[in-house]
Amino acid sequence: MPSAVLSPRGSSAVLRLCRFAAMGTVAALILVAGVWASWGTAQHAMLTKGRERGTVEVTRCGGAACTGSYTPLSPGSQPRARVVLEDSVAVAEGETYTVVLKPGGDDAVRSGPAGILYAWVPLGGALLLASVVVAGGLLRTRAAWVLAASGAALLTAAFVAL
Template sequence: MPSAVTSRQVSVSALRFGRFAVMSVVTALILIAGVWASWGSAQHVMLTKGREQGTVEVTRCAERTCTGPFVPSSAGARPRGSVEIERSVAVRRGSTYTVVVKPGSDEVVRSGPAGVLYAWVPLGGALLLAAVVVAGGLRRTRAAWVLAGSGVVLLTAAFVTV
């Protein structure tokens, strides 16, 4: 017959394992969501082979997008009178940006180092959020500092280059 001390040790171990499992799943989901959110733009910026590349001079900005003419710089790209680029703090009217056209659309994303880093900004935020979960829920402070440091470096690099 198990004693009260043994029964208590088993229940504490089970609760500790449960917390570890749940927090590990939450951390994994946060990081997967960050990659998923980033990959929508990052795939066009990082995998440019066969994609239309060029520049856009922003002539007009609305609430969520800016537009301007597209001037091709890669073979097979065609000039367009107007393409859309997502409006952000990094996009200003009158400026020219190197871009990649999303296949089958007139929507473009920034290319080059600034475009790559800007595309991965959601992952930087996810790294910071995951660091809080790892530190608080998993009690792994070193791993949390690594995640937080990675997120800060990514966000800072994106801020500096954009």
């Protein structure tokens, strides 16, 4: 009569499959979250066609934002006395930065290579974190090294560009 109990070999295979599914899901969620966090800013920095482009001379920084006057570079864009640029280690008072304005407001995003790389920094962190999950949970060391190297390269490039 067949037994309903799994053999030790069968239960081990089921546990490996469950671990693989769970850790694969966690790694995928980490990467999706990194892309999601980056895309909010990256879309403005990368897809500049049809958007207002110009420069901002930062006159004041405080809290979480810097403000300054906007000088347009693209046709149809109007000068503005005050736009808001997210404060970061890469923004300093008295400096001028090329920016793209977000539609429907006075929020600006840095453009050019530095702005694009800075926008993708959350993805770089997600790649590093996912590499730990892939190495430890999935036991895929080569894939983990590729993820870690990609994340480190992205973060280093953003640091150098800023």
